[in-house]
Amino acid sequence: MILLIAIDFRGxxxxxxxxxxxxxxxxxxxxxxxxDPKPFLNPDRNQFNSTxxxxxxxxxxxxxxxxxxxxxxxxxxxPILTFVFGEARLNGQCxxxxxxxxxxxxxxxxxxxxxxxxxxxxxxxxxxxxxxxLIHCQxxxxxxxxxxxxxxxxxxxxxxxxxxxxxxxxxxxxLK
Amino acid sequence: MTEQVSLLIxxxxxSVRDSLMHWFLQEGYRVETAAEAMEALGRMRxxxxxxxxxxxxMPGMDGIELQRRLKEIDSQLAIVIMTAYASVDxxxxxxxxxxxxxxxxxxxxxxxxxxxxxAAVQRRLMRENLTLKEEIRSLVSTNQIVGExxxxxxxxxxxxxxxxxxxxxxxxxxxxxxxxxxxxAIHFNSRRKYFPLITLNCGxxxxxxxxxxxxxxxxxxxxxxxxxxxxxxxLAHKGALFLDEIGNIGPKTQMDLLRVIETKRFTRVGGNExxxxxxxxxxxxxxxxxxxxxxxTFREDLYYRLNVFNIQLPSLKERTSDIPLLVNHFVAKFAxxxxxxxxxxxxxxxxLLKQKSWPGNVRELQNAMERAVVxxxxxLITAPDLAGLVEQxxxxxxxxxxxxxxxxxxxxxxxxxxxxxxxSLAAQLLQVDRATVYNKIKKYGLLY
Numbered sequence: 001m002i003l004l005i006a007i008d009f010r011g012x013x014x015x016x017x018x019x020x021x022x023x024x025x026x027x028x029x030x031x032x033x034x035x036d037p038k039p040f041l042n043p044d045r046n047q048f049n050s051t052x053x054x055x056x057x058x059x060x061x062x063x064x065x066x067x068x069x070x071x072x073x074x075x076x077x078x079p080i081l082t083f084v085f086g087e088a089r090l091n092g093q094c095x096x097x098x099x100x101x102x103x104x105x106x107x108x109x110x111x112x113x114x115x116x117x118x119x120x121x122x123x124x125x126x127x128x129x130x131x132x133x134l135i136h137c138q139x140x141x142x143x144x145x146x147x148x149x150x151x152x153x154x155x156x157x158x159x160x161x162x163x164x165x166x167x168x169x170x171x172x173x174x175l176k
Numbered sequence: 177m178t179e180q181v182s183l184l185i186x187x188x189x190x191s192v193r194d195s196l197m198h199w200f201l202q203e204g205y206r207v208e209t210a211a212e213a214m215e216a217l218g219r220m221r222x223x224x225x226x227x228x229x230x231x232x233x234m235p236g237m238d239g240i241e242l243q244r245r246l247k248e249i250d251s252q253l254a255i256v257i258m259t260a261y262a263s264v265d266x267x268x269x270x271x272x273x274x275x276x277x278x279x280x281x282x283x284x285x286x287x288x289x290x291x292x293x294x295a296a297v298q299r300r301l302m303r304e305n306l307t308l309k310e311e312i313r314s315l316v317s318t319n320q321i322v323g324e325x326x327x328x329x330x331x332x333x334x335x336x337x338x339x340x341x342x343x344x345x346x347x348x349x350x351x352x353x354x355x356x357x358x359x360x361a362i363h364f365n366s367r368r369k370y371f372p373l374i375t376l377n378c379g380x381x382x383x384x385x386x387x388x389x390x391x392x393x394x395x396x397x398x399x400x401x402x403x404x405x406x407x408x409x410x411l412a413h414k415g416a417l418f419l420d421e422i423g424n425i426g427p428k429t430q431m432d433l434l435r436v437i438e439t440k441r442f443t444r445v446g447g448n449e450x451x452x453x454x455x456x457x458x459x460x461x462x463x464x465x466x467x468x469x470x471x472x473t474f475r476e477d478l479y480y481r482l483n484v485f486n487i488q489l490p491s492l493k494e495r496t497s498d499i500p501l502l503v504n505h506f507v508a509k510f511a512x513x514x515x516x517x518x519x520x521x522x523x524x525x526x527x528l529l530k531q532k533s534w535p536g537n538v539r540e541l542q543n544a545m546e547r548a549v550v551x552x553x554x555x556l557i558t559a560p561d562l563a564g565l566v567e568q569x570x571x572x573x574x575x576x577x578x579x580x581x582x583x584x585x586x587x588x589x590x591x592x593x594x595x596x597x598x599x600s601l602a603a604q605l606l607q608v609d610r611a612t613v614y615n616k617i618k619k620y621g622l623l624y
């Protein structure tokens with residue numbers, strides 16, 4: 001079972017649940033506001049520390065969940081970087097993804113809810129892919145291609161390339 | 177990713193180490209971390225890294241000092257300094273001491289990703305460069321010059337001495353004595369060895385062609401010059417230019433060459449732009465240039481410019497003691513190339529080889545051994561494999577009277593070979609008109 005935990009998330013969590021369930025052939029449960037983000041706020045940066053969030057998720061994750069993905073509309077960072085779209089433990093249990101920097105309005109552009117939904121789905125699959133042991137892929141179309149700015153997310157698809165799909169399927173079969 | 181890039185993150189802040197490590201692990205890098213300088217040095221003892229991400233402010237030994245120590249261990253390390261805005265001056269100091277780059281915290285993910293990718297590429301190129309230099313060093317050495325006679329040992333000693341300087345060298349010796357090999361040995365043992373050795377055979381060219389080859393030409397300089405072309409002098413920049421058969425160049429090229437040797441500046445044919453090049457000249461000739469100077473066919477001032485250091489190569493006749501060594505060297509070389517299990521030559525064959533006069537010198541001996549390896553039966557080359565072959569050489573002394581047509585055919589083929597297939601030049605060498613040469617080519621079915 002994959003557990004989605006919504007933390008101050010203002011998007012459509014049901015769409016994400018359905019898509020992730022289909023892509024990973026897994027049951028997906030949702031927990032709304034399952035974590036208080038305040039302890040992870042850095043007031044100087046007005047951002048939330050994603051590494052600390054993951055550490056907390058790892059501590060509290062239910063044993064019934066094979067993977068845990070926290071989804072938030074808060075702005076995430078790791079100490080050395082100005083921001084991150086998300087973070088995951090490679091081959092681990094937990095990941096976190098944010099819609100904050102995926103939203104056109106963060107860049108002074110008009111709202112585009114469907115584009116935001118698509119970007120969030122790609123980044124969610126990407127971070128979950130890391131928890132299945134996948135590293136960044138050089139295939140420009142693969143969802144595991146690294147994206148360090150938002151336009152890069154739009155270039156790639158929401159699908160795994162054959163090699164990544166194969167690795168993910170192997171990791172999934174080990175879990176079942 | 178063909179080879180996994182390895183990173184060491186050195187930072188006293190656990191959250192920085194941890195988050196960076198996870199971020200780079202997802203990129204597929206091998207990542208290790210260290211909390212302070214001594215731990216980082218310890219990691220360097222146990223493992224090797226391509227890139228070090230180094231916090232400049234740490235308790236104990238600071239980043240600048242650690243960088244110095246790390247560079248002592250591996251001078252090719254790509255070190256990226258991490259700093260806060262307040263210590264940019266220190267980061268600049270680190271750059272001056274050889275850091276690859278620095279980042280100010282916090283950094284944009286795209287900038288960091290690109291920086292590390294570029295550092296990895298630079299590190300790979302530096303390693304490749306070192307490997308290639310090693311290969312060049314092992315490939316080109318004076319070992320290729322075979323000989324233990326006192327004449328050759330003297331030549332080898334001279335090569336080692338002259339290679340260390342930048343002096344202009346003239347190599348004199350009969351055809352086939354290995355003048356080009358000596359030129360290569362001088363160049364590849366000199367400090368210019370990582371730059372090109374450009375060869376120009378002046379013997380097979382007309383004056384105008386030599387001029388265009390040496391100086392290059394501008395677009396439209398003459399019919400057919402559709403593009404600007406760099407000359408050999410320009411191509412030899414920082415390297416060396418080997419002028420083979422220098423005794424054959426005409427008076428105009430002699431004058432041009434003299435000027436360019438003195439100034440190291442020239443213009444391309446049909447151009448006005450002055451080009452400057454830094455090159456060393458090594459020349460070779462089988463002619464007696466002193467006689468040519470006396471006769472007035474070679475400029476005296478150019479002769480002295482080219483002949484600053486002279487190397488005289490002995491003929492094979494003068495070093496017959498080297499023949500067994502050369503024979504075994506060529507047998508081993510061609511046996512390997514042709515995958516035939518020859519171990520050497522038998523006593524009769526060796527005696528025959530030692531008795532021959534070899535007017536074509538080492539080249540003739542090499543050709544004879546190549547033919548013998550083709551025709552012979554392993555494990556030993558015998559006299560019957562050689563006798564005919566040695567005599568077939570166009571330069572060998574005739575011990576028997578051959579048909580005139582056979583001599584003529586060989587002689588015209590020799591002229592065509594010497595002229596690089598240029599029929600006009602071959603006709604000049606043979607002192608006949610071009611039509612005669614064409615007729616003979618047709619008659620004997622010669623290749624050119």
